Amino acid sequence: xxxxxxxxxxxxxxxxxxxxxxxxxxxxxxxxxxxxxxxxxxxxxxxxxxxxxxxxxxxxxxxxxxxxxxxxxxxxxxxxxxxxxxxxxxxxxxxxxxxxxxxxxxxxxxxxxxxxxxxxxxxxxxxxxxxxxxxxxxxxxxxxxxxxxxxxxxxxxxxxxxxxxxxxxxxxxxxxxxxxxxxxxxxxxxxxxxxxxxxxxxxxxxxxxxxxxxxxxxxxxxxxxxxxxxxxxxxxxxxxxxxxxxxxxxxxxxxxxxxxxxxxxxxxxxxxxxxxxxxxxxxxxxxxxxxx
Amino acid sequence: xxxxxxxxxxxxxxxxxxxxxxxxxxxxxxxxxxxxxxxxxxxxxxxxxxxxxxxxxxxxxxxxxxxxxxxxxxxxxxxxxxxxxxxxxxxxxxxxxxxxxxxxxxxxxxxxxxxxxxxxxxxxxxxxxxxxxxxxxxxxxxxxxxxxxxxxxxxxxxxxxxxxxxxxxxxxxxxxxxxxxxxxxxxxxxxxxxxxxxxxxxxxxxxxxxxxxxxxxxxxxxxxxxxxxxxxxxxxxxxxxxxxxxxxxxxxxxxxxxxxxxxxxxxxxxxx
Numbered sequence: 132x133x134x135x136x137x138x139x140x141x142x143x144x145x146x147x148x149x150x151x152x153x154x155x156x157x158x159x160x161x162x163x164x165x166x167x168x169x170x171x172x173x174x175x176x177x178x179x180x181x182x183x184x185x186x187x188x189x190x191x192x193x194x195x196x197x198x199x200x201x202x203x204x205x206x207x208x209x210x211x212x213x214x215x216x217x218x219x220x221x222x223x224x225x226x227x228x229x230x231x232x233x234x235x236x237x238x239x240x241x242x243x244x245x246x247x248x249x250x251x252x253x254x255x256x257x258x259x260x261x262x263x264x265x266x267x268x269x270x271x272x273x274x275x276x277x278x279x280x281x282x283x284x285x286x287x288x289x290x291x292x293x294x295x296x297x298x299x300x301x302x303x304x305x306x307x308x309x310x311x312x313x314x315x316x317x318x319x320x321x322x323x324x325x326x327x328x329x330x331x332x333x334x335x336x337x338x339x340x341x342x343x344x345x346x347x348x349x350x351x352x353x354x355x356x357x358x359x360x361x362x363x364x365x366x367x368x369x370x371x372x373x374x375x376x377x378x379x380x381x382x383x384x385x386x387x388x389x390x391x392x393x394x395x396x397x398x399x400x401x402x403x404x405x406x407x408x409x410x411x412x413x414x415x416x417x418x419x420x421x422x423x
Numbered sequence: 424x425x426x427x428x429x430x431x432x433x434x435x436x437x438x439x440x441x442x443x444x445x446x447x448x449x450x451x452x453x454x455x456x457x458x459x460x461x462x463x464x465x466x467x468x469x470x471x472x473x474x475x476x477x478x479x480x481x482x483x484x485x486x487x488x489x490x491x492x493x494x495x496x497x498x499x500x501x502x503x504x505x506x507x508x509x510x511x512x513x514x515x516x517x518x519x520x521x522x523x524x525x526x527x528x529x530x531x532x533x534x535x536x537x538x539x540x541x542x543x544x545x546x547x548x549x550x551x552x553x554x555x556x557x558x559x560x561x562x563x564x565x566x567x568x569x570x571x572x573x574x575x576x577x578x579x580x581x582x583x584x585x586x587x588x589x590x591x592x593x594x595x596x597x598x599x600x601x602x603x604x605x606x607x608x609x610x611x612x613x614x615x616x617x618x619x620x621x622x623x624x625x626x627x628x629x630x631x632x633x634x635x636x637x638x639x640x641x642x643x644x645x646x647x648x649x650x651x652x653x654x655x656x657x658x659x660x661x662x663x664x665x666x667x668x669x670x671x672x673x674x675x676x677x678x679x680x681x682x683x684x685x686x687x688x689x690x691x692x693x694x695x
Contacts, residue, residue, distance in 0.1 A: 317486055318516035320504060322530035322577065332533070336520040413520040413561045 197382035205387040215375055216367055223395065225367040226357050229285055230399075233292020234353035241297045241349075242342060245304025246334065255305075266298050271359055278364045288365070292356030296349040303345035307338025340414070343407045350399050358392070369395075430498050432507075432585055432617040433460040433483055438492035439642075440478050452478040454642035455492075460585075465611060465618045467628035469679060470638030471686035476621040477513065479643070480587045483619060484508050496585075509583030509616075511591040517562050517573050523549060524558040527576045548576040552606070568599040575603075579610065586611075586618045593622070604631060604659040612656065625679060629671055630659045637678050640686040647678050 179199045185191050186198040193201070209219040216222060248255045248262075274291045281287035311334050319333045361370025369388050376384025435458040441449040452475040460466050460483075470476050481487045482494055485505040494501040517526050528545035532538065549558060552572040562570050571591060578586070592600045608631060611618055622628050628635045629651055637646040653667055662668055 312516075314512050314514055314516040315518060317481075318510070318512060318577075319518075319529070319533070320486070321484060321508065321510045322581070323533040325533070328533055332529075333518070336518075339520075411520070413522070413563070 194380070195382060197386050201383040202386045202390065205381075205383045206390065209387065214372055216371055219391075222367055222369050222372055223391065225285070226354075226361065226369045227395065229288040229357035229360070229368070230292060230350075230353045232285075233289045233356055234296055234350055236289065237293040237296025237349065237353065238300050238346065240293070241300025241345075242304045244297075245301045245342075246308055246330065246338065249305045249308025249338070250330065250334065262298075262301070266302075270294050270298075271355075274356075274360050274363045277360065283364050283366055288357045288360035288368070291360040292353040295352040295356040299349040299352055300342065300345050303341045304338055307341030308334055310341070311337045339411060343410060346403050346407070347400065350403055351396065354392070354396055354399070430462070431459040431495075432462040432497065433619070434458070434493075434495040434498070435479070435482065435489075436493045436495060438482060438489040438494065440475070440482060440487070441490045451642040453482075453489075454644050456638075456644045458636065458645055460617060460619055461634075462617055463615055464633045465620065465631060467620045467622060467632035467635045468638060469622060469625055469628045469635060469675075470643060471640050471679075471683045472623060473686065474638045474641050474682070475643035476623075476638060477589050479638075480510070480589050480619065480621055483585075484510050484587055505585070507584040509578040509581055509586050511574055511578050511586070511588040513590045513593060515562065515570050515574070517570055517577060519562050522559050522561050523554060523565075523573055526562070526573050527580055530577060530581050544580060545576075548580045551579075551610070552576045568595055568603065571595065571603060575607075575610075579614065582614060583616060586614075586616045588618065588620045590622050591620075592627075593624070601660050607631070608655075608657060608659065625672065625676060626663060629653075629668060629675070630657065630662050635675055637675060637682070640682045640689070646682060647675075649675050 182196075183199045186193040186196060213219060214222055248258060271291075273294055274287070277287040277290045281290060315333055315337065316329060319329055324332060357368070358370040358373070361368035362374050365371045369392060373385055373388045376382075376388065435456055438453055438456045439451065440453040441451050444450045456479070458479075468476050468479060478487075482489055483505065485494070485501050485503055485508075494505075496505055496507060518529065521529065524542065524545055527548055528538075528541040531541035531544060536544075546558070549555060552575050554569060554572050554576070557565065557569065562573065565573070574591070592603050595603065604627065620628070620631060625635075632651055635649045635651060637649075638644070639646045649671065651671060653662055653665065653671075
């Protein structure tokens with residue numbers, strides 16, 4: 132074996148650019164980031180001031196369309212005095228609890244069933260049509276059934292979130308299992324993997340790229356499930372705040388709740404990305420690194 | 424796991440393999456194929472593209488059962504996976520989510536060798552294939568040649584009695600390929616594993632093997648078997664210039680060319 136020769140012939144692909152070029156590229160990248168950030172802020176400033184101006188000038192009726200300054204005041208009031216249902220943080224905590232519980236349960240069931248049906252032709256043949264049929268129902272209507280069955284509390288919201296999350300994760304896990312490279316499976320079998328080891332050591336990690344891609348959308352679905360559930364009937368939560376604001380003709384309240392939801396959703400999205408990077412660190416970096 | 428040296432390591436006994444296709448007509452990859460692999464030899468199988476070379480290997484490994492006929496390992500009929508084989512695939516079959524160390528240690532870990540022990544022998548094999556220092560790298564960070572080394576170490580760590588290789592170096596550039604071929608020969612000598620090496624490259628086959636088996640255009644059967652009496656140890660890059668090598672090449676190419684032409688005519692008909 133001539134190991135020295137080989138390592139000289141084949142250096143790893145990750146090339147290290149020279150320090151001068153590296154520094155210049157960094158400066159360039161930083162400049163571009165600053166420009167992009169300024170433009171981003173500018174877009175929202177123009178939009179919000181146009182809205183504010185239009186409603187103050189009575190071009191649009193503030194009674195129906197609200198105005199940004201009142202939305203801010205509404206959020207401030209909720210923070211200081213609490214909402215009609217109690218302190219603001221309590222409403223956020225309730226909605227988050229429903230969302231996270233629904234998300235976790237839906238993901239676990241989706242992965243287990245997706246892999247089971249992906250692995251077994253007979254299971255896929257028997258249950259496939261039922262799952263397709265269930266998926267074609269607009270599942271939000273199930274919210275009413277869940278409230279009748281489970282009441283106004285937490286379980287009915289969690290159930291709706293689970294139903295919404297499950298199908299997204301299930302179809303991705305199923306497809307992920309179907310797309311596993313046949314060579315990898317043959318290789319693992321020859322190397323001595325048992326059927327169980329095939330599932331845990333080859334199929335699950337291979338399907339994980341697909342599954343994780345579904346987590347981004349499915350967390351959004353979990354939030355939709357919780358909010359719609361609260362909207363249909365609840366005693367706490369952001370969805371109820373929206374319903375109350377609607378009932379009292381308070382557009383600023385609806386917008387304020389939307390802002391709070393957006394913040395919550397973005398924080399959750401960042402968390403999912405963090406988990407994603409932790410779980411699939413073996414993946415090559417994507418070619419472009421534009422982040423939204 | 425060594426056993427009786429006088430009996431052939433592997434026998435394909437009038438083996439036929441058909442695959443179902445989407446148009447309902449089964450596709451026959453192998454037809455009534457008989458082949459003995461002697462214990463300890465290096466057998467190369469050549470044939471035109473799509474002639475069922477890879478199918479022959481999957482039958483030998485027990486990944487697929489034959490439709491007709493029998494595969495025998497040490498004179499025993501093979502059922503299920505062949506426990507004696509190591510298999511190197513044509514395409515990358517290393518696990519992209521495992522780093523080099525975990526990839527090489529995968530086999531022993533599947534077979535419940537304790538983690539410490541598996542890592543010790545993995546490090547040993549990583550060193551033997553010349554990848555020291557790359558233990559923590561993931562496959563996507565390595566060149567094609569380095570990934571082949573990982574696959575080689577992953578396969579050889581079990582010290583398989585029978586080594587099946589399916590065009591393992593066909594994706595490599597010429598220099599890297601010659602290097603890997605020499606290293607393979609060096610390791611083959613120390614391991615004394617029975618080796619079946621599938622390739623479409625006749626030069627590679629003659630340079631490496633003790634015997635070269637030519638398959639017919641599909642459905643494949645054995646067209647001829649040639650003893651390669653070139654002395655060992657061989658240096659792959661140099662042996663090609665020896666007069667005896669050229670002589671053998673001409674002799675076998677006459678056989679092979681005919682089959683290549685048949686297969687070429689067929690693909691032409693398919694495309695026009």
